[in-house]
Amino acid sequence: MTKYDDQPAVRAPPLEPAPGPDEHDIENGLRSWAQLAAYLSPLIGPAGFCALYARAQRVALADAQRMDIRTSLRSPDLLLEQLRAHMAELGPAAAMDANHAVLATFTRLLSGLIGARLTERLQASAWADMPEGNSK
Amino acid sequence: MNDKVQIGCHPTGVPGLDVLLGGGLSEFSFNVISGAPGTGKTTLAHQIMFAQAGSDRRALFFTVLGEPPLKMLRYQQQFAFFDVDKVDSCIRYINLAEDLRTGDFSGVLERIVREVESFSPGLVFVDSFRSVIQMAKNGNEGVADLQHFIQELGTRMTSWQATTFLIGEYAEDEASPVMTVADGMLSLSQDVVGNAAVRKIRVVKMRGQDHMAGPHTFRMTGDGLRIYPRLLPPAPEPDGADSAAPRIASGVPGLDAMLGGGLPRGHAMMVVGPTGSGKTILSTAFLKQGASQGEHGVVAYFEKCAARARDPALLRLAAEGKLTIIASRSLDMSIEEILDELTSAVLRTGATRVVIDSLSEFALYLAPEFCADFRESVFRILAGLSRLGVTVLVTMGLDDSFTELRFSKGDTAFLVDAVLAMRYVEIEGRLAKVMSVVKVRGSAHSTELRRYEIGAGGIEIDGAPVCYTGLLSGRPHPAAAA
Numbered sequence: 115m116t117k118y119d120d121q122p123a124v125r126a127p128p129l130e131p132a133p134g135p136d137e138h139d140i141e142n143g144l145r146s147w148a149q150l151a152a153y154l155s156p157l158i159g160p161a162g163f164c165a166l167y168a169r170a171q172r173v174a175l176a177d178a179q180r181m182d183i184r185t186s187l188r189s190p191d192l193l194l195e196q197l198r199a200h201m202a203e204l205g206p207a208a209a210m211d212a213n214h215a216v217l218a219t220f221t222r223l224l225s226g227l228i229g230a231r232l233t234e235r236l237q238a239s240a241w242a243d244m245p246e247g248n249s250k
Numbered sequence: 251m252n253d254k255v256q257i258g259c260h261p262t263g264v265p266g267l268d269v270l271l272g273g274g275l276s277e278f279s280f281n282v283i284s285g286a287p288g289t290g291k292t293t294l295a296h297q298i299m300f301a302q303a304g305s306d307r308r309a310l311f312f313t314v315l316g317e318p319p320l321k322m323l324r325y326q327q328q329f330a331f332f333d334v335d336k337v338d339s340c341i342r343y344i345n346l347a348e349d350l351r352t353g354d355f356s357g358v359l360e361r362i363v364r365e366v367e368s369f370s371p372g373l374v375f376v377d378s379f380r381s382v383i384q385m386a387k388n389g390n391e392g393v394a395d396l397q398h399f400i401q402e403l404g405t406r407m408t409s410w411q412a413t414t415f416l417i418g419e420y421a422e423d424e425a426s427p428v429m430t431v432a433d434g435m436l437s438l439s440q441d442v443v444g445n446a447a448v449r450k451i452r453v454v455k456m457r458g459q460d461h462m463a464g465p466h467t468f469r470m471t472g473d474g475l476r477i478y479p480r481l482l483p484p485a486p487e488p489d490g491a492d493s494a495a496p497r498i499a500s501g502v503p504g505l506d507a508m509l510g511g512g513l514p515r516g517h518a519m520m521v522v523g524p525t526g527s528g529k530t531i532l533s534t535a536f537l538k539q540g541a542s543q544g545e546h547g548v549v550a551y552f553e554k555c556a557a558r559a560r561d562p563a564l565l566r567l568a569a570e571g572k573l574t575i576i577a578s579r580s581l582d583m584s585i586e587e588i589l590d591e592l593t594s595a596v597l598r599t600g601a602t603r604v605v606i607d608s609l610s611e612f613a614l615y616l617a618p619e620f621c622a623d624f625r626e627s628v629f630r631i632l633a634g635l636s637r638l639g640v641t642v643l644v645t646m647g648l649d650d651s652f653t654e655l656r657f658s659k660g661d662t663a664f665l666v667d668a669v670l671a672m673r674y675v676e677i678e679g680r681l682a683k684v685m686s687v688v689k690v691r692g693s694a695h696s697t698e699l700r701r702y703e704i705g706a707g708g709i710e711i712d713g714a715p716v717c718y719t720g721l722l723s724g725r726p727h728p729a730a731a732a
Contacts, residue, residue: 156365158319159345228323231334239338 135210140201143213144194146241151190153240161188170220179204179212257458260413263301263331264294266477270451270466272459275302275434277372278411279457280404282379282428284420285438290449290470291417292317293329294438295375297474298415300331303340307372310365311343314378319345322377330473342369346376355399362403366410373413379428380418397427404431433457439465446582446617451477467584478586482630483593483637498603498641501539502532504711505670508687508696513668515602517691518632518642520609520663523672527683528704529645532670533605534564535708536643540603541572547603548595548640550576550588552611574599582617585627589634596638604635608645609662628662648673667691675721677701684716 147167155163164187171180181200183193201209225233259274268274275281275298283291295311303309313319323343326332337343342365349361366374407414416428429435435454440447450465468477497512506512513519521529530553537547547567567573574595578588592604606612609628613621620627635642644666663669669688674681683702687695698715699722718726 156342156344159347161348162318162320162345227320229327229334232323232327232337235334235338 135206137206139210140206140213142244143210143217144198144201146217146244147197148190148194149244150237150240151194153236155190157236160190163190164188164193166223167193167216167220170216170223173223174215174219175212179208259459260302262298264297264475264477266466266468266479267451267475269479269481270453270462270477271434271456272461275413276456276458277413278408279433280407280414280431281416281434281436282420282432283415283417283436283438286419286440289438289440290468290475291438292322292377293326293470294436294451294475295377295415295417296326296329297331299341299373299375300333300336302373303336305340308340308342308369309373309375310369310371311341311375311377312346312362312365313343314346314350314376317377319343328472342371355395359399359402359406363406366407366412370410371412373415374407375415375417377417378419379416380420400427400431441619443618448582448584448617448619451475467586469584469587476590478584478590480586482634485637499539499543500532501535501537502709502711504700504702504713505532505685505709508685508698508700508711509668509690510693510695513641513643514690514693515641516636516639517667518636518644518665519668519670520644520646520666521670521672522646522648522663523685524648524674527672527674528702528709529647529672530607531704532709533607533643533645534561537567537573537603537605538563541567545603546572546574546599546601547605548574548576548592548599548601549605549607550592551607552578552615553608574601578615581615583615583620584617585620585630588612588615589631592631593634593638596635596640602640604640604642606631606642606644608647610645610647625661625665629665632665663688668695675716675718675726676724677716677718677721677726684721685711 151160151163158166164183168183168187171183181196183196187193201213204212221233221237224236258277260277261268261274262271283295285291299309299311313322323337327334344361344365346358346361349358362374362376404414416432418428420426420428432455434456437452437454439450439452441450449468449470451468452465453461453463455461462479462481464480466477466479468475470476495514495516497506497509498515499512500506500509521532523529533549537549540547549564564573564575568575576591576595578591595601596604613624613627616627632642632644646662668690670685671688672683672685675684676682683704684699685702686697686699689695700711700714701716702709702711704710717729719729720726
């Protein structure tokens with residue numbers, strides 16, 4: 115039986131090597147999550163979104179890179195607040211690397227549940243007003 | 251001038267359901283889809299939603315407690331009607347679990363209204379509404395809150411001109427405010443008798459429409475629900491008395507003369523006989539004859555498939571598109587399902603000849619409740635085919651009881667227009683085959699016993715009657731010596 119989290123974490127391809135990621139990239143990354151949370155929460159429930167994020171983080175990141183989100187498992191707002199602080203701690207390069215890995219895994223987990231086409235469609239709607247390239 | 255309001259009707263997109271509803275779904279109606287877990291409520295709701303939703307009529311699907319939305323999307327995608335391109339653009343899912351956690355109906359109502367105002371749907375679904383009811387507080391206060399909530403929901407959805415569906419596990423006789431407010435109620439069930447399960451749907455009420463009462467069977471496949479209304483096809487235009495009906499060739503030389511000039515078109519003939527008497531060979535000849543004249547045939551096999559697999563001519567006809575073969579693997583079929591399959595094949599191909607081989611094994615394919623009244627089941631099949639104007643040949647196996655004179659099982663011979671009896675008799679120490687035409691409704695026919703042989707060319711009937719008497723009583727004597 116294929117279980118999606120049995121597979122090794124897929125790291126998103128690194129961004130262009132130069133210049134390195136900065137605060138602006140972190141803001142964009144957080145905004146991507148905020149919009150995805152706002153869009154998916156009505157569909158799968160805020161707790162459903164947080165649970166999926168928690169699973170993606172657990173699959174994608176090593177223990178040291180993870181944040182403890184037990185206290186924010188029901189509220190995407192709390193989760194994003196915590197994520198902001200966590201990314202600041204990691205620094206832009208490591209934060210963006212981790213963020214890409216979690217997002218890629220989150221997308222894969224969601225695709226495994228509802229199909230790649232529907233996942234793509236929902237993500238496109240969630241990020242419709244984001245500039246090209248900033249949603250990933 | 252007629253200034254009465256005209257209730258608009260929308261096709262549901264569920265095969266057979268519009269017939270039950272009396273034309274379709276009343277627009278702006280407030281409906282309940284009820285049934286036990288696993289009866290197909292959510293699938294029916296999705297099928298209706300995906301059929302009706304479009305850019306001009308959007309749909310909101312509220313999920314409450316029960317099936318998590320991710321799983322619902324996962325499983326419903328397996329049905330052919332699920333169109334991913336409609337999700338998000340014209341169909342939106344909203345999860346109300348968090349809103350309901352507090353048990354505050356006003357909060358839930360406001361959330362529903364807010365989403366409806368924002369998306370302007372023409373269709374609203376709440377699944378499962380039973381969960382909403384279960385959140386009501388105990389006591390009179392809780393009941394009053396619930397009644398108010400349902401009244402408000404019904405009123406607001408109607409004023410928003412949204413056709414609404416509440417999905418839940420209600421009993422038909424349940425005293426719930428939902429039942430009072432609802433304009434329409436569809437009840438789904440799954441009856442298990444023996445090892446067979448038969449799905450049924452019933453329109454308990456549908457205000458303003460002349461709907462069909464009673465339970466009707468349905469089946470769920472990859473295409474969704476397909477309902478089989480307990481209804482015969484419309485009768486064909488009358489084309490004169492039976493006696494004037496044109497005759498068609500049976501494909502067996504000699505038999506047409508015994509029938510009085512062939513089988514009257516549109517008649518149903520039953521061929522009865524013991525094993526090995528040639529019933530299937532005769533039915534095959536009937537189909538081949540039709541094909542040679544450019545007529546399409548439909549054959550439903552309910553016996554083991556060996557007989558048709560051995561007949562290359564029949565397989566060739568099927569390969570050439572001159573014959574449609576229906577062979578079921580299911581052993582819990584309903585009569586309506588079989589009739590629907592036959593009717594669809596006849597209408598699709600323009601077939602004029604239909605063979606059912608055989609009625610004896612046919613009962614083995616039916617769910618127990620349809621076997622219980624075998625005669626009614628056969629009647630519904632034959633009456634349905636008769637209304638299509640096709641000529642039907644059905645075979646029926648009889649036990650080898652040579653001193654009895656029987657022409658069918660369960661009085662089914664009364665349901666057909668013609669009966670051809672085949673049987674074995676002993677003549678001069680050998681088993682011989684004889685046949686006789688028992689009846690042809692509205693027509694003169696031979697009453698002779700004719701001996702026949704089955705050879706490489708099929709059935710060959712002697713040109714003269716058997717010269718023995720006492721054959722049917724098991725004491726044959728040469729006629730001259732009698």
